Amino acid sequence: MLLSLRGVSKSFGAVHALQDVDLDVLAGKVTALVGDNGAGKSTLVKTVAGTWQPTSGEIFWKDQRTSIRTPRDADALGIATVYQDLALCDNLDIVQNMFLGHERLRFRLLDENAMERAARGTLAELSVTTVRSVRQLVASLSGGQRQSVAVARAVMRDAQLVIMDEPTAALGVSQTAQVLALIRTLADRGIGVLLISHNLNDVFSVADRIAVLYLGRLVHSGDVAGYTPQRVVEIITTGTLATAAT
Amino acid sequence: MSIEAPGPPRPLAAPSEPELETLVFDETLSTYLRQTLQKIRGGQTGVLPLLVGLGIVVIVFQLKASLFLSNQNLANLLTQASFIIVLGFAEVWVLLLGEIDLSVGYNAGIAGALMALMSSAPYNLPWFVAILIGLAASAIIGMLIGAFVILLRLPSFIVSLAFYLALYGVLLKIVALDNYNGSITLSSSKLIGLVQANLPTTAGLIVVIAAVVGASILTVLRDRRRRASGSEVVPFAITAAKVLGLAAAGALLLFVCNANRGVFGIVEGITYAVPIFMGILVLWSFLLARTRFGRNIYAIGGNAEAARRAGVSLGWNRLWAFTLAGLTAGAGGVLYTSANGGATGNIDTNLVLYAVASAVIGGVSLFGGRGKMFHALLGGLFIATIYNGILLIGYDAAVQSIVIGVVLLAGVSVEALSRRRQARS
Structure with a gap:
């Protein structure tokens, strides 16, 4: 088990954003986290990413109890979050963005050649082959390519769990396919992926496991094979299955 | 758009030289030139409009005043340009952050006045x-401005406007100290000589040749290292053209400055101001392009939130940039005071704002993250050319000011238009 949450709750004053959440994320598997707006998806992500501390509950990383107090702690464990706004610098090129904050140095100076080689290697391993040059500015990239750069940055820093927050929300059809292929590649490389998505098509085409949040509670989770999109929609909207699960 | 089926699972080990046909950069000269032309059409014009503009004004001034291209005037222009350029360097540090410092001119004045005192x-x-x-005083002033902007989250425009006003008053107070009557004349021949004295012609020849040869060797070596490492490179012809351009600039400098330009005696050689501002250019460009600090400055200017998430310390990097801006402004003040043989409170009020103008006309973005020190050099030369030429033709300071204002407006308009065009393409 890569990451386990046991009884995690998070309250903001009287508002219980998360209540008693149990969640498992496995290495090499894509776990989709779905739920309606306000169900607590973002809160859950931010708790795992170290932005917020849980009010109560335990977090286990590789079966060891741990606490993630800051984003830096998450980073040190190998948890990388790719946010919706991607946090890339448009005025820097792909290599510069991938190494931002962690540049490789040689004699205390930037080792551009080593960084360029490594960046290119990582992009190739992730089968990202649509960028013409790794020295082009990120401003000139498409949405899918930007997503790829953000993911490659996480992978290059030895992330073992990549959290992706609505990675396909702003993308067209072919770009979405590109990003889904990337997510699959990540999992096949042994990396755990926690995918937050509204789009059940995406979820069912790429996820191995599914977890449904409803008003701060994790009401259903399990192998994606045990669900159909219709049933998931029902859980998302009502929190339960009216029809008896078979 | 190629979507490859996921390969068989394998661990993410160190990259083992994967095959990357699709990523190899096409590096033939014709392709490079075609792509460059496309970029220019698409709005990424770079310094091209500026060079064209500079060419036009030089021709116009020469037609109107035949003395314009005389050795004497060009050497004079270079001196005038030196402190505009250095103040421009100062401004680049803050502009790259997406901030502005209106006070560099009077900050420079403080350095000059303290030095004279x-x-x-x-x-x-x-x-x-x-x-x-x-220099220390100017650096501390820069740091103070930065501290107000960073700690109190005040707009740098207002903070530096306040410093602009206050520093002017401090400057007037300094030059009125110890019974000085509004001006402190430099007595040290060394200080006067910084700008007013010239390198001996032989020394100038050696310095320029050494600089050009040194820079060329470094450029070619770097190009070869990048090729050997498999990094993306520009065609070698472009590298060679850069080296040739550098050599041509050096030769022109020697041709203009090492000839005798004296009317009543022999005046020859390159003013010390040139190696000083070229030294600052090289040093600051090096910091910006080759160090983690420089990379952080660009990242903060481009997307501060992204930089913060990547672990870049916003506060410290910005504080250092403001401090370096102050330090550089101080260097400009040293040159200005040397050129005038002393410090007064009567700094040309336009001059104090040329810092912003030269960097922006040179192509440094007001919105942060885009631009180089080199741009301030070009912008400073452009402004000094107009500054010098207008007076030479016989117009007064009023026309001078109007023309530079129009040029600044034209410069930012060209930038805005090309940006819009870029956004569309």
Whole structure:
């Protein structure tokens, strides 16, 4: 088990954003986290990413109890979050963005050649082959390519769990396919992926496991094979299955 | 758009030289030129409009005043340009952050006045100590401005406007100290000589040749290392063209400055101001392009939130940039005071704002993250050319000011238009 949450709750004053959440994320598997707006998806992500501390509950990383107090702690464990706004610098090129904050140095100076080689290697391993040059500015990239750069940055820093927050929300059809292929590649490389998505098509085409949040509670989770999109929609909207699960 | 089926699972080990046909950069000269042309059409014009503009004004001035291209005037222009350029360098540090510093001109004045004061009676400090005191004061002022902007989250426009006003008053107070009557004349020949004296012609020849040869060797070596490492490179012809351009600029400098331009005696050689501002250019460009600090400055200017998430310390990097801006402004003040043979409170009020103008006309973005020190050099030369030429033709300071204002407006308009065009393409 890569990451386990046991009884995690998070309250903001009287508002219980998360209540008693149990969640498992496995290495090499894509776990989709779905739920309606306000169900607590973002809160859950931010708790795992170290932005917020849980009010109560335990977090286990590789079966060891741990606490993630800051984003830096998450980073040190190998948890990388790719946010919706991607946090890339448009005025820097792909290599510069991938190494931002962690540049490789040689004699205390930037080792551009080593960084360029490594960046290119990582992009190739992730089968990202649509960028013409790794020295082009990120401003000139498409949405899918930007997503790829953000993911490659996480992978290059030895992330073992990549959290992706609505990675396909702003993308067209072919770009979405590109990003889904990337997510699959990540999992096949042994990396755990926690995918937050509204789009059940995406979820069912790429996820191995599914977890449904409803008003701060994790009401259903399990192998994606045990669900159909219709049933998931029902859980998302009502929190339960009216029809008896078979 | 190629979507490959996921390969068989394998661990993410160190990259083992994967095959990357699709990523190899096409590096033939014709392709490169075609792509460059496309970029220009798409709005990424770079310094091209500026060079064209500079060419036009040089031709116009020469037609109107035949003395314009005389050795004497060009050497004079270079001196005038030196402190505009250096103040422009100062401004680049803050512009790259997406901030602005309106006060660099008077900050420069403070450095110059302190230097003059400290090198005169009763202090009589050695010339280099006087310079260091001036530079230190300017650096501290820059740091203070940065501290207000960073700690109190105030807009740098307002903070630096306040410093602009206050520093002017401080400057007037300094030049009225110790019974000075509004001006402190430099007594040290070393300090006056910084701008007013010239390198001996042989020394100038050696310095320029050494600089050009050194820079060329470094450029070619770097190009070869990048090729050997498999990094993306520009066609070698472009590298060669850069080296040739550098050599041509050096030769032109020697041709203009090493000839005798004296009317009543022999005046020849390159003013010390040139190696000084070229030295600052090289040093600051190096910091910006080759160090983690420089990379952080660009990242903060491009997307501060992204930089913060990547672990870049916003506060410290910005504080250092403001401090370096102050330090550089101080260097500009040293040159300005040297050129005038002393410090007064009557700094040309336009001059203090040329810093912003030269960097922006040169192509440094007001919105942060885009631009180089080199741009301030070009912009400063452009402004100095107009500054010099308008007076030479016989117009007065009023026309001078109007023309530079129009040029600045034209410069930012061209930038805005090309940006819009870029966004569309």
